[in-house]
Amino acid sequence: MNTLIRRLAAFPLVLLGVSSLVFVAIRLVPGDAITAMLGTQAGLLTPAQKAALAAYFGLDRPWIAQYWHWLRALLHGDLGISVTYGKPVLEVILQRFPLTLELALLSMAIALVIGVPAGVYAATHAERRSDLVLRIGAMIGQSTPSFVFGLVIIYVLSAGFGVLPAMGTFTPLLKDPLANLGQLILPALTLGAAFAAAVTRIARSAMLDVLSEDYVRTARSRGVPARGVIWRHALPNALIPVVTVSGIEFGYLLGGAVIVEQLFALPGLGRMVLDAILQRDYALVQGTVLFIAFNFMVVNLLVDLTYVWLDPRIRARG
Amino acid sequence: MTLLSVSDLHVGFGRDPEKSEVVHGVSFDLAAGETLALVGESGSGKSVTALSVNRLIDFGGGRVTRGTILLERQDGSQLDLVGAPEAELSRIRGAEIGMIFQEPMSSLNPVKTVGAQIGEAFRLHHGLSGRAVTSAAREALERVRIPDPVRRLGQFPHEMSGGMLQRVMIASVLACNPRLLIADEPTTALDVTIQAQIMALLAELRDETGMGMIFITHDIGLVAGIADKVMVMRDGRSVEQGALGAVLDDPQHPYTKHLLHSVPHFAHGKAVRCDGPGADGSERPAPALKVDDLTVRFNIKRTLFRPSQGNIHAVERVSFDLLPGETLGIVGESGSGKSTTARAILGLAPSSGRISATGQGLRPVQMVFQNPYASLNPRLAVEDLLAEPVLAAGHRFDADARERMHMLLDRVDLPADSLTRYPHEFSGGQRQRICIARALMLNPSVVVLDEAVSALDVSVQARVLDLLVDLQREFQLAYLFISHDMAVVERIAHRVAVVCRGEIVEMGPSAAVLSDPRHSYTRRLIAAVPNIARRRVHFDLDTSQVPSILHPAGWEPPEVRWLEVGPGHLAREEVA
Structure with missing residues (x-):
């Protein structure tokens, strides 16, 4: 508290x-x-x-x-007027923010759903072939620029299936959830791929550390089957670094993803702030940067609260 | 009736376990209700042997390559654990073979409550759920005599002391009434009085349940109190095994003899040194170190919403003199303020009181720490490590210093080619020799040895102690020897100071204090020290809690009265 x-x-x-x-x-x-x-x-x-x-x-x-x-x-709650839009800065930001937030959340969900199990699997099969494959995959995922992923996804879909991602005007989630999801799923996958790779790598190394801890051996000596050892005893202890990495990545995504927004023609924060800088829209740049910094701090705070929730030892120190 | 029969056990590690074998053909039998002690130093293969019995060794990269491990099951059938499938093994682990480990602090999952961890065995092996688990867990805690079990169930491991946690471990293991209990150095990480408690508890529960027990230890003194049979291991082989009396009283193998005789065992003040300053009738020299009213208090800081909770009185009015060529042993249990005293003397902790050291050296007080693995910078070669104190004192590492370095290296028995090598290339004992040489580089008059031999194996320990005695005589060093190990202190200290909760409670010549302790705390401490002469002693379980050393701001300890109970032997008066 x-x-x-x-x-x-x-x-x-x-x-x-x-x-x-x-x-x-x-x-x-x-x-x-x-x-x-x-x-x-x-x-x-x-x-x-x-x-x-x-x-x-x-x-x-x-x-x-x-x-x-x-x-x-x-x-007094006044961020000024944007010269390019002729509207209050806060209004301009809040118009763009839902998309960015949704995209960030979706990417993180994808990253965690893929990354955590992949990391756990790699750690429990350490030094075997499947581990090697996952590690190489993660390395590729982390080192490939997001526009390459995005282009590949777009190409495969359009050339292979004749489908094009819905571009143009953005449909808010509440208006038409399906159309909204259809618009966001591909950019989220693009961003989520690198994110998932980071999560996989950190989850693997954290799990490897935890699996050699004394209390894991104790759990085994008590007759806990392999599954229980991994998911109930080891994973909760390995989650802290995963939360750290996810928090940082998520924080960045909340600042907008310029390239992916550009690629999929999405009106997010990233493109807006880029335009604002090019236009010397001082008030808008200042307001957005402040807003992004604020978000980052909120995310950091949430990360710390998650630590407290995950680890009773941190609770005691708090 | 044989409960467990291990024959010709071979265990190896890594990709080619046959080649990198660490246990080479060990055999033993254990009957129900019987206790077998596995004794050996680190690397002897005793833990690997024990971990092979419940096949936990598989998870540590090991494999049983040859031999059989026959376990008599609950239903009377026999099973060879070597070939058993993992699913079968995990039904046996916990239910029929329980295991307790060395480090209670790290052996329990930090993010799960004590109750959840004890309850797990009941869920897994008895199919209990919900309330039934909680009440079974509570009963288990009562069985190991933990006060206030209901509150304890909801606590996390970090909220409990090491002794309490080891009881929790025992409770969780005994939950399913295993037929066989493997205890791997269960008391090594604990204080002696706590050790005595845990030993008492284990013996009592064994008698109550009739389980067989494999008790692993490096301390042959501990064996006498609990075992029926002893197996001494070295380099992955059993060098001697037999009934307790036969092995302890009539050892056959030289290594067993070595463990029994050349390793320090506590002898109630009969094994003390008698070469102290002034022992030969000469005049006593002026003290090399004088400490007066040394006090260290740590303020528990107030926070925005919480006023200051007061001070931790870590060291309270400690006074003593230390003569050149003399060793003062400071003994006490963890948290008693031993190490804080040492740190304060070196100026590493904020303190009040007077500390004066005299000597011709630049920095008359030097220190050797407990962990030789952590106290040497792994990136520096030995030469740089030894040059460090000279440079840190603002001097040039000149020909004189170099000469002293060569001399010291020779004196601590390290080969001359050590200078260009790095710490990881040395064994624990050799590393501690490097630390000692480093401490002597500035020609100090006082060396503070904080648990300096505690991390070493017993036979290495004995050799380092001999070295320390030799160096003391040669350089007329004054040692402040801090240890929890009474047997070691007895061997090296001329005088002993017993500390409890930050204060000295008794001080005097080693022979007097150790043979005739006057303060109740010293008595309890000495009574708890394991001893090969004491077979199967019964300890009463004591569940009293140590009072806190956290006092409100402004609190001053009451005036102390000292009783002179013998020549130079002081004990604090106790208010009944």
Whole structure:
């Protein structure tokens, strides 16, 4: 309980640090927002008009003042207005976020469903042929870039079965679950493949460690059959590193998966933030980065809570 | 009636078990109600032999390559466990053959409650479920005399002490009334008083249930209290076996004789050294180390929602002198503050009180730690390891230092080519010699030896002790020798200080303290030390808890009164 409150208290500090970093970083990129916004038409503006526009968006003031202004608005729940969308930043983000969240969750589910049993199987068959096959598979899965997977999946489906993944407008889950799933399953598989490979590798090595522990031998000496030894005694002890790795991967996915979103034409956070950077949409970039950082911290917190749930020793220390 | 009959057992490891054999043809018989002790040092094959009996060795990469293991089943039939299929074996394990291991702390699953782990045997072998499991588990805990069993069932292993956990292990093993119990060094990781408790419990339960028992130990002294038969093992072979009395009183094999006679056994103060400073009538020198009112307290920090819980009084007002050429043994059980005292003297723990060391060396106090495997940096060659203290003291590793290094290496009996080798190329005993040489590099006047021989095999232990005595005489070293092992302390210490809960309770010449202990704690400690002379002693089970050393902030211990019970022999007055 104590730890939880301490962790929550750290949230604002981390967010402040992240926000100031991104605030400075994006302003160090050459080029200005007005030019980026208006494209070639910017050349038609007189310097006076440009200055007026900059003053309108508050871009003419010193960075510190801009930051202070932004921070004060933030405290009132206002992330500012996105210049590209002409809408409040939070609204733009929340519109994109469900897809990213769903994609991340789906990928993680795929990764765990495949990775954990594969890792356990590899560990219990260590140094045998099946283990070798799984290890090589995991290595390939982890080292292949996701767009390669995505392209292969798309190619196999379209060339082999004449099916094309539904692209274009995204269907929210609640509107039409089946259509939604149909849209997301392939990108989720693409992302899940590398994720599953990471989970397999970590689950295998954690299981190997645990299987040589004294308490596993004790369980065997008590007559627990192989299945019970592996799934009831060993696996719960091997899950902590799996949770760690899954948490980190999941956290990254919540920041959007630019390449896979691009490949499957999905309107997720990744593409949005990329566009925002290219457009010098300061408010949107700042807001999104803050949002991503916040998500990352929430995921980290969830990971830690999972540890506590998994291991009574951590509970005692908490 | 033979319960278990092992004949010509061969066990090997790895891909080619016939080639890498570690047990070469061991045979023994065990009757119901009988206890066989397997005695040997590490690597003798005693644990491998025992693990072969219930075929757990298969999971450790081993294989029985030849021989038979005949077990008489519950229904009177006989089964050769060597050829038995795994499914059959897992029905036998737990139900007919139970096993207790050395490390109770690591032998229970950390993420499962004690109740779940005891209950598992009832679920598996008796088909119980739900409430019936809980009540059976509770009865099992009562059987091993664990107080407050209902609360214990819901606890996790880390919430219990080592002694309690070993009782939990025993409870879970006895759940199914196995006909055969294999106990693999069940008390090695425990304090002597706890060891005595566990031994008493095992003997009592064996008599009650009539099970056969294989008791594995490296400590031949422990055997006398429990075994009917003894088998001494070395290098994967049985060198001698027979009835307890015959083996202990009339050993035939030289190795058995060696284990019985050249290895330290506790002798109630009869085996103490009498070469201390001033023993020959000469004037006693000035102390090399003077410790006054040494106190170490650890504050349990307050947190946002919890006020400070007070202080852990780890070491409380410890005072002693240590003369050049003298050994002061500090004995006590785990958690008594022995090691914290050592660390405080070296300035490794925050302390109050006065510590003054005199000597011509740069850093007059040096230390040797318990674990020779962990206290040498594996990436440094011996030469670098020995140069380290010199460099750390801010000096150049010059010709003089090099000369001293060669001299010390020779004095600790390490070959001259050791300098370019790395720690993993040495045995445990050799590594401890390197640690000793390293401690002597700066020419200290005091060496703190914290359980310095505890991790070594008994015969290696004896040789390292001899070396320490030689070095002490040669360099007039003062030793602060910290150990839980009374037999070892008796061999090396001129004086003994007994610590309990952070405080010295008795101190004096070894002969006096060990032969005529005055404080109740010292008496209990000495009574619990196993001894080859004591056959089948009965210990009463004691379930009392040690009081906590956590005191509220501002708490000061009451004034202590010392009684001088003999020349230089002090004992704390006890309030009844």
